[in-house]
Amino acid sequence: MGRLDGKVSIITGGARGMGAAHVHRFLEEGAKVVFTDILEEEGIALAATLGENARFIKHDVSNASDWKRVVKSTEQTFGPINILVNNAGIDVPAVDLEETPLELYRRVIDVNQNSVFLGMRAVVKSMRNAGGGSIVNISSLAGIIGAYKKIAYTTSKFAVRGMTKAAALELGEYGIRVNSVHPGFIKTSMTEGQINEELENMFPLKKAGEPEEVTNLVLFLASDESSYSTGAEFVIDGGLGAQ
Numbered sequence: 001m002g003r004l005d006g007k008v009s010i011i012t013g014g015a016r017g018m019g020a021a022h023v024h025r026f027l028e029e030g031a032k033v034v035f036t037d038i039l040e041e042e043g044i045a046l047a048a049t050l051g052e053n054a055r056f057i058k059h060d061v062s063n064a065s066d067w068k069r070v071v072k073s074t075e076q077t078f079g080p081i082n083i084l085v086n087n088a089g090i091d092v093p094a095v096d097l098e099e100t101p102l103e104l105y106r107r108v109i110d111v112n113q114n115s116v117f118l119g120m121r122a123v124v125k126s127m128r129n130a131g132g133g134s135i136v137n138i139s140s141l142a143g144i145i146g147a148y149k150k151i152a153y154t155t156s157k158f159a160v161r162g163m164t165k166a167a168a169l170e171l172g173e174y175g176i177r178v179n180s181v182h183p184g185f186i187k188t189s190m191t192e193g194q195i196n197e198e199l200e201n202m203f204p205l206k207k208a209g210e211p212e213e214v215t216n217l218v219l220f221l222a223s224d225e226s227s228y229s230t231g232a233e234f235v236i237d238g239g240l241g242a243q
Helices: 017-028 040-047 064-077 102-130 151-174 211-222
Strands: 008-012 032-037 054-058 083-086 133-138 176-183 233-236
Touching: 008 017, 008 064, 008 102, 017 032, 017 083, 017 211, 032 040, 032 064, 040 054, 054 064, 064 102, 083 102, 083 211, 102 133, 102 151, 102 176, 133 151, 133 211, 151 176, 176 211, 211 233
Parallel strands: 008 032, 008 083, 032 054, 083 133, 133 176, 176 233
Antiparallel strands: none
16 A cells, blocks of 8 residues: 555546556555546546545547646646556457558557557656656557457557657656556456457466456556666566467
């Protein structure tokens, strides 16, 4: 307890799944949390259970104006921002490259890739004012080894990995660390229908991951315990990518 005492954080995609797990744990560890999502009803319902140190804001992460509004509201409510977790993202069913619509490709890039750029850009000034901070970008195992028939998703997640490194090189002088997290198959609504016993038996650890297991890693990177880690990728995939 207390690993994030006094820190102000923004967590995107926080209304459910991994994002909600991050929100709960950050609050338990003493952070003040603004969590955002496009899912307004679910976000409001979650916020009602969390207490005075949490706020929900409806937020389209692909919209630059929305990012300005979220950062301004966070600073007005809790003060300068110490932590950003770029967790929001979408997945799409597998589709042949030659059948992938351009509109679908652009939508995935907008939500998974451009949103990370917009989020990092939006918090830099606030983090400098705070004397430093930690940005945690949620990529995917597909940002390390690729995903079959998912060219848009793979492209977006590789881009997050690259943006993380570029931002870390630039922002280190301000005490702002930037790292990426690369989950494999995690049990959330996004992976519902994809995970079964046959698939899990393919993993060295013989199971899909739980959201809380990813949260443990995100918490470490958000906290001062990872003070000498920046520009790095942290894989949490049950060993799937080692094969």
